[in-house]
Amino acid sequence: MINSCNSANGTYGSLPPASLPKIEIGEELEAEVSPPSQEEPTFKTPISLLLLGAVVIVVICSINAVFIGLPAVNSSSPSSTTTTTTTTTTTTSTSMQTIGVPMLGIGTKQKTVAGLIFQGDAFGFGYHKYDRMNIDKSIDDVVNKCVRKCANDKRCTGFGFNINDRYDNRANGNCWFMTGEFKYVDGIYDPTHRTGVWIKELDPNSDFQNNTLIWKPSEEGAEFDFSAVLEFCYDDMKWDGDPRTNDVYGYRLSGQEECAGTAPLIRLKPGYKYRLTLRNTANPSIQTNLHTHGLHISGDGNADDVTRFVDGGKCLDYFWDIPDAYTGGTHWYHPHLHHSTNMQVAGGAFGMLIVDDNLELDGIPAYLKDEKLLQISKIGHVVKGNQHKNEVVNMTGNKWYRLRISMVDTKALAAKISFGSHCEVRKVANDGVWLSTVPAEPDNILYLTGASRADVAIRCQANSEITHTSLSTYSSTLVASIRIKGFEPQSSDPTPWSPRRSAGLMGLEGNVVAGKFEVVMLYPNLNESPYNPEKAIVDVLWDTVQEWTLFKTDRHPFHMHLYHMLVVTPGGCGIHEEGQFYDTIQAPRGAPCTVRFKTADFGQRLIFHCHVLKHEDAGMMNWALVTGEDMPINGGDPLQHECTAN
Structure with a gap:
């Protein structure tokens, strides 16, 4: 009889013993999760397993097809890609099927486990002794230990586990921590031991x-209402485990x-002043700074x-x-240190x-x-949602949500x-500015x-998917699965x-232009x-409407700090629609784009650049x-400065 259990922030299931050759553990120990570069443990192998003809069995045979019964990740069924299964079942078919779950990395190595062939990879084992006199409690003990390990490791989004009877009347529980999408390739499954899988519950919020x-x-009496400390960090491990x-x-x-993983969410409220202290915890040779992309300050x-x-080891204060x-x-937000921006954002x-x-x-409508929250990042060829491969977005069916989407691509294309098709989607804002009428069609x-x-x-209305398709390479990646609960x-x-429009976004139509620029x-410029931080290439009058025409943005998306641009072409x-506001413009090849913006509220240094x-950096x-008369000076x-204790 299948025994299904729940654990904190995840689910797992177990199977009863059966009658295939027992797998012995060569050494009893309790090991921490191993990084990808470490070797996997060595096992003692019974002769019966050697007859199966795969030496690789001894590396990972301690999990007996732990993925049996999971939903197909690449199935054509709309709901199959997004449902977390809490019980496992026995599979006897040899036909091809996919039995993976959302993972942080995708392995490509082919492995054989007790006669089954899988494609995928793992990054470590955990071993836990237990008392076989109380088998149900033992399963909970094993899984709970592995849950804590997996929950504290950003690479891990799940693990397989099994309970093995030993020849000396004792037993051992093992967990196999997963980092990739696993696929069942071939083989007949006949459960030998108690096995199961635990899957992290992932939700963008x-x-x-x-x-x-x-x-x-x-x-x-302070000049600001709130303060906080944000740490910038560095680790010489490679991004996504790839040495390239x-x-x-x-x-x-x-x-x-x-250091790796989803960065803290920063939330601000109108009517307040904030002091953010950026603490650089990297080594002294690494400099950085902070840019608030889209913020009107x-x-x-x-x-x-x-x-x-x-500098590394120092602090820098920002006042918003x-x-x-x-x-x-x-x-x-992201670093914007000239010559280092790409390296740090790509990291x-x-x-x-x-x-x-x-x-x-x-008066925000109730349906919003x-x-x-979903931040889609594309670093090299790796596309993620909230720093996960195939993020999971939990929603109630037939209910309206405001989904905030942020794109991060170092190439900015x-x-x-x-x-x-199971979702109705209506845009309500571009680049942090409401559409003129909400919602769109x-x-x-x-x-x-x-x-x-x-x-x-x-x-x-049902489980669905969010897919990212590059318009330069036309490659598509599933970045999030919408799970209906x-x-x-x-x-x-x-x-x-x-x-409502703020004053800086009003009065841009008609014959009101005070200056034009191309x-x-x-x-490379x-x-x-050439860029010179000490010399501007143009002077602009404060509190006026400016009209700029942008050329060749198809390969070099144009981003402007401080002010949002109204498309008037x-x-x-x-x-980019006529009559809507944006802070980054990428027009079709050969097509100039004319925009207007109002130098309202403040001025001084107005940065603009290619967002590749x-x-x-080049x-x-x-x-x-x-500049202008009566313009506020920040x-x-x-x-x-030196960092304080807080």
Whole structure:
């Protein structure tokens, strides 16, 4: 009889003993999870297993086809890719089937386990002795120990386990920690021992809720309302375990040890002033800084001046003033140190930043009040959702959600984001700015540059998928599976809503242009002008409407700091609609794109650049000096300093 159990943040099942040759463990021990570079343990092998003809059995035979009964990852069934199975069953068919689960890496090695052939890989074993007199309690003990190991390792999204009877009337429990998508290739399964699988419950909100920057209220009389510490970290292990890729860089909360993984979520509220201390925990030779991509704040002083930097072992303070009238939006953050941006972002240093809506000023529709977060990253050829391969998004069926999507691609090229046919998707915002009328017409396909964001209203009737397709290579990757849990009986269609615009996004239509400028994106610089942080290539008048025409953005997406750009080219610019705001533009080949922006609220250093990060580091970046009478000047202490205890 199958015994199904639940454990914290995951599920597993077990099978009763059967009658195939017993697998002996050569040595009783309790081992920590091994990194990929370490050798797997050696086992003693009975003669009966040697007759099966596969020496590799002795490496991994301690798990007896632990994946039997899992849903097919690559099945054509819409629901089969997204359901976590909590019980395992016996399989006797020799036909090809896929029995994997969402994993962090994809293995390609072929392995034989007790006569079954699998494709996949693992990164370690855990061994745990137990008392066979109470078999049910022993299974729980084994699994709970392995749960703790897997839960604390970002590489692990599940493990197989089995319980082996020993010749001396004792028994052993083993866990095999997984990092890849496993496929059953061939062979007949006949269960020998108690086996099962444990799968992490993955939800985009779970990582962020447990890893959100905590703002501490300041003391009375301080110039800011809240303060927090964000750590920049470095690890010389290779990104995604591939020696050809970058070293690992990242962000973490103060006191955390793990560097790789989902960076802390930063949330800000209108009407408050924030001081963020960036603590560089890397070695002294590694410098870095922080850019708040899409945030409408000053580009100078201690706000968002990307010419600042902090050495390893030092701290740097940022001051963000978010006024009451600030409209909420979805943004992201990453390093922006010239010549090091690509290396650090490609190493994993990026995270989501959200400005919450001001509910007192903005009557947000009810169908947008429950949110989900998804940051899609493409580093080299590896595409992930929230730093997981095939993220899982849990939703209630027939219920509307606001799905905030952020794209991170070091090459910044456009991609198609596709949703399955079981979902209704309506865009509501671009690059952190509401559409002029919310929501847009239903469309299950989004087109985004590799540095853009989009908020959508989404309602699903059944399990579905979110797929990323590169518009340069046309390769497709499943980045998230939408898993339906429960069903809402009634759900009305969204009604049209006209969001409030901030002052800086109004008054751009008509004959109001105070200055015009052209930018030609031609490698290795802009307008054939080398980047010089001490000299701007153009002066711009503060609190005026500017009209710029952008050329050759098809291969060099144009990103502007401080201000959002309104597309005014008739008919739009490819994936960018006329009359909507963006902070990154990638128009079709040979098509210039004309945009307008208002130099409202503040000025000083206005950075703009190609968002292909290698090109930016090579010099495809420049800046305009925004000046004007009565313009507020942002200063503050822009220098790094010794870190304090807190």
